[in-house]
């Protein structure tokens with residue numbers, strides 16, 4: 001059985017990672033979502049174990065020490081991390097899993113999981129990024145300014161990614177990510193498709209040299 005795909009959806013704050021990821025999950029119910037751990041306080045309506053596993057700093061430190069996180073990063077004063085076991089289990093069951101994480105964490109995943117598929121979500125323009133952060137209404141003006149300056153730095157990490165997807169329209173961005181997933185599955189079929197195993201067997205039997 002093929003291992004599942006590890007898809008990392010990343011990009012600057014406010015670009016639409018949460019929105020696009022939610023739309024993609026509605027479209028692809030079989031796509032597993034990795035719930036992160038965080039030390040940030042829950043926002044109104046957020047549920048522990050669904051949106052995040054909300055942890056104290058002590059609990060989070062303990063997870064780092066136990067090597068229970070695949071990656072973790074500090075972001076605007078809070079810690080965020082991906083629980084390792086759930087990701088490993090999902091991939092070994094042949095299921096695809098999506099991580100929606102910030103850019104430093106995505107680059108760390110690259111080191112630990114070179115076969116991971118890194119997708120960078122881009123805003124159509126910086127002005128639209130600012131408008132989205134403001135429009136969401138979850139941040140104060142000071143946080144928005146801070147997040148915007150962080151976003152400009154974050155864009156520099158684009159070169160580490162496999163794909164760039166512009167989030168102009170939510171549906172269009174989803175379609176692009178779906179296409180990436182289809183292409184990445186086809187790439188892996190090259191190595192594992194049963195037909196090729198059969199062909200290899202036949203070649204050996206008939207002593208046909210490889211082309």
Ligand SMILES: Nc1nc2c(ncn2[C@@H]2O[C@H](COP(=O)(O)OP(=O)(O)O)[C@@H](O)[C@H]2O)c(=O)[nH]1
Nearest residue numbers: 013014036072073075080081082100101102105
């Ligand atoms: N490295 C890392 N980043 C994460 C993880 N979970 C969430 N994030 C990112 O942390 C940042 C802040 O998340 P959050 O406070 O929920 O704000 P929002 O995504 O901007 O609404 C976002 O860029 C998330 O994608 C994780 O497990 N690891």
Ligand SMILES: Nc1ncnc2c1ncn2[C@@H]1O[C@H](COP(=O)(O)OP(=O)(O)O)[C@@H](O)[C@H]1O
Nearest residue numbers: 013014015016017018019132136167168169170
């Ligand atoms: N393609 C899009 N067009 C217009 N608005 C969008 C689009 N994608 C996301 N948004 C809006 O932008 C804001 C930030 O999106 P969000 O998903 O919270 O970003 P992130 O998770 O990257 O921080 C939200 O108010 C969301 O509704």
